[in-house]
Amino acid sequence: NLDIFEDMLSKNIKLDYRQQYYYARELMYNREYEKAINNLTLFIKEDGAWIENKINACLDLANCYLQINKEDMYLPSLFKSFEFDTPRAEICTTIGLYFLSKSKYNLAIYWLKLSTQIAPNLKSGAFVLLDYYNFIPYINLCVCYDRLGNLKKAYEYNELAGKFKPESKEYINNKKYFEKALTNLVQ
Numbered sequence: 403n404l405d406i407f408e409d410m411l412s413k414n415i416k417l418d419y420r421q422q423y424y425y426a427r428e429l430m431y432n433r434e435y436e437k438a439i440n441n442l443t444l445f446i447k448e449d450g451a452w453i454e455n456k457i458n459a460c461l462d463l464a465n466c467y468l469q470i471n472k473e474d475m476y477l478p479s480l481f482k483s484f485e486f487d488t489p490r491a492e493i494c495t496t497i498g499l500y501f502l503s504k505s506k507y508n509l510a511i512y513w514l515k516l517s518t519q520i521a522p523n524l525k526s527g528a529f530v531l532l533d534y535y536n537f538i539p540y541i542n543l544c545v546c547y548d549r550l551g552n553l554k555k556a557y558e559y560n561e562l563a564g565k566f567k568p569e570s571k572e573y574i575n576n577k578k579y580f581e582k583a584l585t586n587l588v589q
Contacts, residue, residue: 419451439470460480460482495514502514514539517538540566543559547559558582
């Protein structure tokens, strides 16, 4: 796909908005992060581009910045998506996971809980990743509360995660861990 887009550009064919977005993503997938960043940044500024693509472009942009060790641009790229529409759980969960990776548990909790309060818009035409609205934030809220030493709250969030994916290894392993930990806590 990247070759097709670059062939079009070499022939001075102007890419439409959708093609601009997918060209930038192809650059990202092919690890041409600097070029992807430039094209995603230009695409995000396009007035006529579809909002859902612009929101996803913010997520892609953030990931590109991480790949080239420009972590200071990661959160601003994600926050940029809030200029286009109400927050999406995909973005809020990603922000929560970032704070979790930095051991900033209270910030992670805020963003992960927010993700669970957002209803997915299945009629928007956007790609909706349902796990970002429930399972992923719940299982990571479990981790946050465990690391903060609140085993009961951590257990509760693990159980919420289990309602969405009862066969997941994360849920099952956590359940075993909490049953043992909570039993030891009572004794």
